[in-house]
Amino acid sequence: MTNKQEFSLKKFFLQWEWLLILVFLLVLAINTHLSPYFLxxxxxxxxxxxxxDKAFIVFPMVxxxxxxxxxxxxxxxxxxxxVVMATLYNNLGVPMEAAIIICLLVGALCGLINGLLIIKFKELSAVIVTLGTMILYRGLAYVILEDQASGNFPEWFSFFGWGHVAGIPFILLVFVLFAIGFTLLLHKTTFGRQIFAMGNNPTASRFSGVQVDKIKIIVFVLAGLMAAITAIFLASRxxxxxPNIATNYELDVIAMVALGGISTAGGKGRMLGAIIAIFIIGYLQYGLGLINIASQTMLVIIGILLIVSVVIPKLNLKGIFSRFVKKRNTN
Incomplete structure (x- = not known):
């Protein structure tokens, strides 16, 4: 009985999320040392x-x-x-409330197109498909607005990006609600269990009656919808x-997901890890910004984090830890 409890405790503390918490504390310590204004x-x-704002995309990307x-x-x-939202409001006289709804619909439509292309052309990887739509969607934004900026939003719209509720940033409250919702959806529902099953073995899942294509479409639609929510908060802020806003957002989002312990081989990972990774990279960028570190340097650091987060799980940390403990007990 004692051995079973000891094993469970060891397994608990060897979870990836504990390492992320240590990294988060390390980021806070380094930033505090580098800038007196950080803490x-x-x-x-x-x-x-x-x-x-970009963190909303992390949930469906997981x-x-x-x-x-x-x-x-x-x-x-x-x-x-x-761009569609701003153009509708400023150029076509559409009420801002309606423009926001259409913004969400445009995002969902982009996700739907991605999902349909991926299930229709199964011989093509999602990287190739979404690379094509990445160029397409950005190109359409330039066609609509060219290289111009569009603003002049109503005053109340700025509340999304800069507003507070009881002293708490509005975007943080919305983030918490979505974090809870997506965590429950992934880990506590049949839909979430089917996602894990598909990630582990899509062929077996299909023969088990799981609606593989339908689930893929829903997940990609969610990604497009959350990208539209990001668009609302970003435009408000x-x-x-x-047309060139949110450049390299995909890099940040994928880095957050990979750092969060989501397996690149599929079928493994937890939403909690990705949530912690959001704050690691977010506060890392914030702290580096306080000491005027160039954005190119930030990209290098995020790239290193992405590589490390993919490599570390392959190192069999549990085996290394077990050998370390065994060696100490022997000594």
Missing amino acids: NGAGLRDATMIFL MIMILRDIDISVGSTVALSS MGSTR
Whole structure:
């Protein structure tokens, strides 16, 4: 009985999320050392308004990667959705409330197109398909708005990006609600269990009666929809939009998901890890920004994190830990 409890405890503390918590604390410590302005309650709270907009895309991307797929068109979907919203409001006189709804529909449509192409042309990988739509959606945004910016949103629209509710950033409250919803959807529903089953063995899942194509379409539609939500928060925070916004967002999102412990081979991972990774990369970028680190350097750091997060699980940390403990007991 004692051995069973000891084994369970060891297994609990060897979970990937504990390593992420240590990395998060390390990021806080390094940033605090580098900048005297970092460790400030109000600053840390309000920093979420800067980096949480892209975090909404992380939730469906977790599901996509568990399915062994990927979507690199999400940044372009953000751009197209926001450009359509701004153009409808400023050029065509559509009420802002209706423009926001259409923005969400455009995002969902982009995701639907991705999903339909992927299930229709199964011989093509999701990388190739979404690379094509990434170029397409960004190109459409340039066709609509060319190289111009579009803003002049109503005053109330800025609340999405900069508003507070009881002293808490509105975007943080919305993020928490979506985090809870997607976590329950992935880990506590039949839909979520089917996603894991498909990630482990899509062929067996199909023969077991799982509606593989339908689930893929739903997940990609969710990715497009969440990209549109990102577009709303980003346009609100910036006060305008243009076709080149959200460039490299797909890199940040995929890095957050991979760092969160979602297996690139599919069928494995937890939403909690991705949520912790959001704050690791978010506060890393915020802290580096305080000391004026160039954006190119940030890309290098995020790239390194992405590589490390993919390589470390292959190192068999449990085996290394077990050999270390055995060696200490022998000594």
